[in-house]
Each structure stands twice: as C-alpha cells, then as structure tokens.
Amino acid sequence: MLAPYRGFIMDLDGTIYNGKEVIKESADFVHALADRQIPYMFLTNNSSRTPTEIADKLKRMNVPATSEHIYTSSLAMAAYVRAYWHWPLHAYVIGSRGLVSALEEIEVHFTDRNPDVVIVGIDRFFTYEKLATAQAALFNGATLLATNADNAIPTEDGYMPGNGSIVAAIAKASGSPPMFVGKPEQWIVEQSLSILKTAKAETLLIGDNYDTDMLAGIRAGVPTLHVDTGVTRAASLAGKGEQPTFSIAKLDASLLDR
C-alpha cells in the first residue's frame, strides 16, 4: 500500500511516541525507512525544543534520527520571516528555546520596544506582563506571527495549554489577527518538501491529528495517512471534512512492501 511513496513526512507526538512512551510499531517503521534509505523527516508543531533536542529524544527511544530529520514550526517561522520580511528584522518574541534559537540563527534582533513583528510560540513562562508588552507593540503597528494554533498539547505531564491559547489572548487584547506558519498551514508542508526533495504526489504525510496533520496534507495536496494512536480517533474521523488518503490502526513496516 505504501510501496509507491518515495518520501515520508511524519508527525511526532501521537504518531511516533505518546509523551515518554515510544510506539513500537512506529519505531520499527522508521527503522525500515532508514534501512531502505527512503528519505524521511519528522514535522512537528512543537516550537519549544531545538531539532537537536528532539533528535536526542528520538535516539533515546531507539528511533533513528539526526537533527537534519527534524523540521519544527520554529524553523518554519525562521524560514518565513527570512523569505518575506525586510532586514534587519526587530521582533518581540514570546516563546521557548526552540523558537529563540531558530530566530537567533538567522540574526533576528530581539527587542520589546517598537518591534516590526511579535512572534509567538508556546511559552510555559507566559505572563500578563508579556501579554501587555505584545499588546502595546501591536497597537503600535507590529504584525502578529505565530508558530502554530494548537489549543491544547499532549506533553509528558498530560494535556497542557497550547500556543493557540496564548495567541488567542494576544489577538483579543490587541485586535490583531494572527498569521500562523505551523500545520495545518500549507507553508510548513512546502518547506518540508523542499528539504526532503520529493514531489508532492510521491510523498506521504503521516499523523494522528486530523486538524493539524491531515488538514496540512490535504491543503498542500500531499497524500495523507491517518494513524489511530493519538488525538483524532478513527471513530471520529468520518465526522471530519475531506478524508485522508489512508487510515490505519498503527504504522506497520510491512506496508512498505505492498
């Protein structure tokens, strides 16, 4: 069933692991890809960690991965501002190490006074003070950019508020509509394909979450495979709009032979 595909883009949480627990069949699947030298990458909306940190976590779970296999919404944000904003770019940034590090890499100037943009990623140290600083910047003409719109995120400690909830507060306080780069936006999928160097029709996007993973593939015109190991359960899939190309219970390395 998956034999025709030449490249694989896979979500992480709910697809490869659940919190601290690897999904064994998924690890086997990635090993099969690596053994056959089929190009693959992991595409995550999580903006908090760097590619190196994520690769380390995968290696500890015995999933073959280097930092080059990882593409995050923080990297997509860096690629987006580099492509579309004038330089030097002054940004007020709310976010964690993953986002800060991606933006440092491209030499964004960090400031809380008169920034051109307010860039928002998940931040466990979000406060009313940061909300007020963002509001003032946006009232002053800055543009609101956000890594992703996930309202709640699975973590090793259970569900926690996602970046979508932080962005909602900032958008309400300022009246500024946010612009997102993460899944389900087409931008992050196009970026992944340009790194993977495979054509849309021969690439498969695999994930557990209809509203982020499946919708990202559908919007970008990339075939999709839903796995029933995470957020969107198979039973509720039929109630969604346009359906993924495939839906299976779990990943299975033998599908690569069929």
Place this chain on the structure above:
Amino acid sequence: MLAPYRGFIMDLDGTIYNGKEVIKESADFVHALADRQIPYMFLTNNSSRTPTEIADKLKRMNVPATSEHIYTSSLAMAAYVRAYWHWPLHAYVIGSRGLVSALEEIEVHFTDRNPDVVIVGIDRFFTYEKLATAQAALFNGATLLATNADNAIPTEDGYMPGNGSIVAAIAKASGSPPMFVGKPEQWIVEQSLSILKTAKAETLLIGDNYDTDMLAGIRAGVPTLHVDTGVTRAASLAGKGEQPTFSIAKLDASLLDR
C-alpha cells in the same frame, strides 16, 4: 431632556474620569444628582477593585460616592453564583482583590483541585501556570464563568489587556465556552436596577462605550445616554447597530432641569 428620569446608572472610566483625570462636567452632574437626592449608582466592569477602593478614588476626585453607590462585575458574579449555583461552591479563582473579596463575602470555597467552577476576572499576575490549572479544572468538568469580556481596558498607565483576553486563552485551551456576567449582559443591569429600586423606563444608563454600556442598556430595555468622552467616539456611533436613546458630547447638570 433628562428631567423625566428617576434613577441614573453611570459607567466610570471614560464617563466620570479618564484614568487619573476627573471629567469636570461629569463630577458636576453627579453633584447635581446628589443635591437633588436623585438615586444614582456607578456600574463598572472593572473587577479588580473593591467598592470601597473605587468610592475612595471618586471622593479624591470630588465626586460624591460611598461604597453603596458602586456595583462591579465582581459583585454581579457573586450575586450570580449565589443565585444559580448549589452550595457549598468550590471555585478556582483567577482575579484580583475586588473579585476575591466579593466571593469571600459569600463564602465561596477557593481551591485549585476539582472545583465546580472556574471564575475569571482581570489578573495582572496571570501566568501560564494559572492557565494550565484552569484548563485541567475545565477538562475535569468545571464550568467557566467570567466577570466580563473587555479585550482591552483603559488604565492609569494607558490601555492594558482586559479580562476578555485572559478568558480567550482559557476558553481556547479548554474548549469551554465562557459565561459572562458584566456589561453588556442583561444580568448586571437587572441587578443594578434591583438595588437602585427604579423601573426600567425611568432609569437612564450613561456610558462612553457602545459595546459594553450602550449595549447593556439596549439589551435590558433601559434608556441609554452616550457621552463622547471615552472609548466609542460620536463619529463612529452611527456605524453601530441599535442606537442609544441619546448621545451628547459631555454630561451637563443643566440637562436635569430640561
């Protein structure tokens, strides 16, 4: 023009004062009401201060007021839960002194574990941790109640994020729709009338903000007077929906004779 009215409900910020500055004509108007012994009260969505603190601020500005003249969205919240919730009520409360004190008064039990309700008012010390605690409580079946939905609020330090932005984050993170008690909800106007003891048709609701003050009066069926001293400028009033009964530049004590 205002001679027929037997009771007056007035907004505070933008109507009686702007930040630290009293609006002189408004102070004169309240003095005229007091001199003629016409019942009046101040109705504010600001949940952060107690009636005593607000009355003290008014007195410092030479506006005649005691704590009995003040009705806040915090008092409306206390009245609401006392009227509609079973007792004892366990609440996780995000808010400031004004809200906490109103809920202590009616002996709400404060807890962050398995509350019946999450009650949200403006909180300058709002954090991601409080957002996560609220999310967990709501996932666990609690109901989301909020004093008011103001997105941005005028303060002595300029505009700051309002309670509506905090509630937006909590609603997004949890998927729970919030229930509001403050203006423009009818509930808080009905409560004000029951304290003022005047009939709807003979009471005038005065305010500067169309979306809170004017809409509250319109929804509750109370005549409204818009003043052009605050948020909604007269020029933009025509673009709104149902119009207030009256619109004037500033309050004017002589209107009470006409």
